[in-house]
Amino acid sequence: MTEPPICPCEGFTHPQVIFNPPGRGTIAYRLGDYASFRRVLLLPLQDATANLTESELTNWHPGAEADLAVQMVEWWAYLADILTFYNERVANESYLRTAALPESVQRLIRILGYRPRPGIGASGMVAALVNNSKPFTLPQGFQIQSKPGPGKQPQIFELDVDTLVQVPDAIAAEPVANPALLQGNSVLLQGTVTTVKAQDELLLLRKDWAGSTSGYALLTIQTVDLEKDPRGKVNTRVTFGSAPSWLASQQAEEYRLLKSNQSAHVWQYPSKSKVVLKKWIHLESIARQIKVNDPALLQIPGQIQLMQVIRYTEVIWYANPDAPGLDPSVAPTSVPKQPPIPIPHTLLKYQPKLADEISKEFDNRRKEVLVRYDWQDVGLLIATPMQTLSSATPRIQVAQAIAFPSGQSQLPILLEDTNGDGIFAEISAGSDSTTVQLDSPAPSATLQAPLQMLFNLLTVSRGQTAPAEILGSGDASLAGQEFVLKKSPLTYLLSDDSTSGGNYKSTLRVWVDDIEWQEVPSFYEQPANARIFVTREDENQQSYVQFGDGVNGTRLPSGVNNVVARYRYGSGNEAPDAGSLNVIVKPYPNLKAIRNPASVGGGADPEPPEQIRRYAPQSVLTFGRAVSGDDYETIAAQTPGVSRAKVYWTWDAAQQRSLVKIYVGDDNSAVNAAKIALAGTADPNRPVAVQLAQPLPVQLTLTAQIESTRIPETVMATVKDALLHSDTGLFGTNVVQIGQAIYQSQIYATCMQLPGVLAVHSLQFFLNPGTGFTLDSNYRHDPGEGRFYQISETNLYLNWEVG
Template sequence: MSTTPVCTCNAANSMLTNLPGLAEIAFRAGDFNSFRRALLTPLLAPPGQPPLEQSLTAWQTDGADPSVADLGVMMVEWWAYLSDILTFYNERIANEDYLRTAQLPETPAELIQILGYRPRPAIGATGTLAALVSPSVLPGQTVTLPKGLQFQSKPGPGQSPQTFELMQATSIGLPDRVPALPPPNLIADLGSISWEEYSIGGIQYEEELYTYKKAKKVKAQQQHQAHGQYQTTPQYGILLKGSVTSLSNGDVLLLSPRDSTTAPTLITLSAAPAVQSAPTGGKQTQLTFVSASTPGAMTAANARLRKPNQSAPLWTVNGSAYNASGKTIQLAGLAREIRPNHYLVFTAPNADPKVVQVHSTTDMMGDACSAGSPTSVSAGGSGKPTPIPVLHTQLTLASGIHSWLNSVSSASVSILFGWVEVGTLIDQPPQPWNGTGDLDAISPAQFPSAGTQQILLADSNGNGDAASGVGSGDTLSVTWPDSTPIPLSPELQPPFYVYFNLLSVTRGQTVSKEILGSGDATQSGQSFKLAKSPVTYLANPTSGYASTVTITVNGEPWTEVTSFYGQSADARVFVTREDSSQNTWVDFGDGVNGARLTTGNNNVIATYRIGAGASSPPAGKLTVIAQSYPGLQTIVNPVAVSGGSDPDPAALLKQYAPRSVLAFNRAVSVFDYQAIAAQAPGVTMAAATWSWDAVNLRACVTVYVAGEANVATSVQALLSAEGDQNRPVTVLAAKQMTVTLTMALVIVAGWDSDAIKANLTAALCDPITGLFSPPQIGIGQSLFDSTIEAACLAVPGVVGIQSSQFTVNGAVDSGPLHSPGEGAYFSLDPSDFSPTTTEVSAND
């Protein structure tokens, strides 16, 4: 403000100073009190001169008669009131003239128009539904659903249904869905057990359900005297049909694929068999075992579990029962049941059992006398022991076990053979699926063999994921998009449904052929407001978003463009914009940049869609067919729609609009990348930083974004199109740092403590104005304790803070500076803020 005196009193107002970066500027010459005092104070004359003015006597209250009304004082106070009001609004108007200090929500949008910056409008969500055909549709028949077919959500309490429309005509048919399970597995790591019965579309699938502790193996400590130490061995489980009582703890069994020449897996029961009640009736037996090697993947249909039916000792009466290599073994008797290629198990106390394969067998005549040997009969004679011929079996093994034999006593060795199956194997119940491996159809259903198809999967808990799959009868090979992290979290709980009739839908209800008005070729830059709002805008991979508005003039379609800049005088184009109330206006050219409208009566017609915003129905709620169609029975929604976003709040306009002047729709500086990324649908926060590409030895840009799930993928495509092609850009999802805040505050006695706590929660957690909201806190932004305390002390009724504790992801951060680190941001949910209050008298 000017400091030059404009009053004959030669007194200048004090100079107003406003430093840069203020959220509010001072622009008042005075208030009621200062104006009243100035008006009642007389002007002073130069020394020796008579007074220029005389004070009003009522102002001099000493000795004044209070019963005498002084209308002059009343007139002065009127002027003081008037000056106070004028300067107040003058200051408010001055604040509204600057982007940083503007307070009215509509002001930022008006101020940034001169920059050519367009605030992001409300964006409609997109998603994929699955259609089930009616029973009248036979195999081989298809039904074509028309573009624009409408579906609605089931609203929650206090909500309105949202309308979605089919993006393009889509054919549906059989099979529309296939019940599926992960491939069966015979063996599982043991954990707690419970029972559950599944039902899939009338197919009863009853089974026991294990709760697996995958990260933890059950530890069995076995003391090995030979090594003098404990060995930790994982335990496994296997199921048998019926009640099997012929087995005991410590029994040695062979587990192998059926009709296979591969070596069997040697297992040892580590607990007595547990007979259980099967959910389908009858009994089943659980076996718990340990194995020196991890058993391979097998199923009950292609595996067998065998126990030994016979055993044989080694030759021990004289000589050695085995040769130097341990491959030739002499038995104590005949065992002609042992044949070449059979498997034997050598056992001995305090030794691990050993499984070997037989190469060949031979009947051998040995001599049991003291002078004899297992491989020959002595001649006998005078003074010599009488030969005792013994016919026994000599084994030749495929591999030697000399070391094992030397570690035990031959007399303690028992050779197990004559293997018989212990019972009928049962597959383990399906485990939670992490997305790896194929899926098997539940018979009699079959997967369609039609090459790669887009699919939706839904588990028994209602969770779902989108993928692509290649079916081949009983098996479906699943391929996941890059945006889906594998292994899945949470895992999908079997059984599943695999859906094939997929429908791409977007939010918005069509308003068809609305008459905007009449064109007049004598007028330049005609503008019309659409009758309904908010108009649906949809995400676009190159421009960020695009409207659903189409315009015809005299039946001829005109083209929407982002700006009239560079348009020819005859270009039949239009531009859309939103006002502060989110009403959409359609602007036409002036005949220089863009053609003027053709003259006609009600010849400007608009078709568009309405409905947009961040609020969208959760999975399982977008299932109402708003317009019935022959052949379509129902729709399912296992995967939630996404991508919707609200219009840019004023706080973000103040931040990003000035930066857009430097970008001009192309990214050069990191601030350009940040501003463009923040405009992408589904983004609530964005930050950009320079980084170094050590491989290519050049600078690159890393952009962090927060918002919708998988939003980084769409932002990557957007920045790749608008950024410097010679400068690589990487878009990463920002890491959320969950804050838990506990505070003990002092409040004025008598105030409503519940209301104060609600105001404290709003001061910190309000989604727009709260300290921890996206518009107020950025990615990578640090917080001081004093900043949090100042926000709390600004709440009326709060006079002090006794203590506070700031916890991040479960760990206490003592402060006073809290930093989330690069690419991370603090997030405080209202449920994680715990204020306690202590009252103090206002006079204390």
């Protein structure tokens, strides 16, 4: 039924035309709603020629109030509204793409034989510190609890295997110092040095200098400052006004820093003889502090020459030689009344030999020549201690030698910095007993010195052991008996054993009549006498244990309370921060403390419905092996700890062959997990590279025009949720895919479909590739290969105005 509208916006059509184009996330399946059903019920029926068929209603008009007929019509309209609403919901819940309820998704994918991944417990390494040198063994199941942050709950982790704990438990370490002589225009002296000040001239001299024309520089002090190294020791930083560029490649251990304590002039009395020669120089007086092999600096304004003394002699010249020869080596005789004035002085022989033009210049300017000697060390030049450890400086200085086990070239450690942060790594012996090499992995984050190496490593995983639990009684007359665990969620851990599902296994162990039965992924092709069981979870993550039916897996034998289980419970993506997993639940003899510098990881929440919709149908096509690109992506994405995956077919120029490159998110644990999953399913003849996807920070600004009858704060809260909700938002953590382009029209559509939003304008999309946010004025925003967009609440700027 269609009525011509008085206003174009008041069109009325009943029943509504149902149209569902492909690719939509919802199905339209309603013929009408309460308003349209009420309206059509109040109109008389017409036949095909528009003649009224309900004459009784022709002359009837609803009353102003308390009209029972109108009330009955509204009852029927209300009933029709409810029925069509649930019809539409049933239709949507009947298809995987449109199902909104988790239980509907679970029911639909059960047809495919697909098991949604349960929650996975995190795992990692902590270190034990001891009270004395006596070794002891920590037992499997030893419990450690986290210190929860605000609004979080403590988590229990347990030791995976019995572990021997011994000394040394920790060794002080620091990054190998920067060996460069200069840091800018400055050098570093050990300790506190008080013998130098600004404007002093100091000599930088190679320790192996032996009279060459290079290997030294005369520098003028600009500032003298004290600075502390990472362990608080005070050293002296001497900064020069300028320094020759060639010093930048020199090392501190090769040089001395010297200060001249004495100086002398060359022969100043009348003389036509040279006083500065290529290999000799006559001083003005005796300078017995000069020793053979000492450096002596010849200096005139604008020029210096450093010489090494190779012979020291004392000679007598005369201050009043005869004219015109003025030979000071000969006593004067031409003036009898003037006695000779003998001047004993030092004659030095040096190397290297001065060039003719240089010796001539010094001799011609003898009144300006200054000879500086008695050079003394002002302090010990040291390499600059590194304040941080990064991938660029993987060598570490240790306080004591590390003993590597026999036949073992590498040693696993936890490396902790002064802030309590750290990494798990492996070390190998360095060039000497006091250095080690950080082999893998290189620190992705900067660690602040001083450092501490921790050796007593404990492999722990999330999950608290429940007391032995009687599941129930076996009944041989029943096929496929099933029991539910009292504690939830059951802890599953990442494992290539895959006894529960793809690359994970449960911590559940079951005994029947004191005989342990084994868990398998499914009953498919299991022998009839196999003592096996399988596990599954419902939509509330309650775990069920099911036994065989006598055809695939044996039935449970009859008995009373003869089915007993032990298991751990607790899982999820949320993991304790680094440094917070250190509370010993029950004290243990000789155990001093637990250190947790590297955060645990690998945990995962139960597989979200959006991911199930995407990969469950594809999993049917993989058959447990990877051939196509979709196969690689599906297997990687289903791996515990992997929140997103994207495959690219690329060309490996080095090997001249195709390469499958898979990006996964969102941490290194995901990369390791994906590698394990693909190792057993990928084509061994095709190279595969698994890399960590990189988030691309986004800043989004927009202004929404809101209906005047709405509460602005409420409307903007729904806009924020539509954009950022982890499971349904346009930029949700579980929604955004690697390499997924975002169109501005999508952002507009997401906001415009919300109740109360009339219009959206002033939309700006900013990208931050690492150098700050810049405006992306395109209508299509492509993150590029191996990257995905990420918006935090602090980078979402929502403005509103009343329409």
